[in-house]
Amino acid sequence: MNFKIDVEMTPEELRRALGLPDVSALQQDMIDKVREQMEAGAEGYDPLTLLKPYLNNGLGSMEAFQKLMFGMMNQYGKGGRDAD
Known part of the structure; x- marks a missing residue:
């Protein structure tokens, strides 16, 4: 439910x-x-110095998020095949 x-x-x-x-x-x-x-x-x-840490971390965070999503999709795909 x-x-x-x-x-x-x-x-x-x-x-x-x-x-x-x-x-x-x-x-x-x-x-x-x-x-x-x-x-x-x-x-x-200066604006570039202030934003630099966020830009670097932002790209790394996006990459980590993509890896997380890819891993979840792989696990879901494996579970879906086993259930069939």
Whole structure:
């Protein structure tokens, strides 16, 4: 027996329902400080330097996700043949 429940709520409502803190003010403060450092020309605060770790990890994460999905498809395919 399967049950499916659809719940429509905004991200803010979900955050409140899970009891997570509202960190939007902290996030905005951090963004403002980074923006100030970028405008002042501080070393290490140029856009390329700031985004480089995310770009590298993003590609690795995508590759890991693809491997995970491929492994799951292989397992599903093996299970499907055994059931026939």
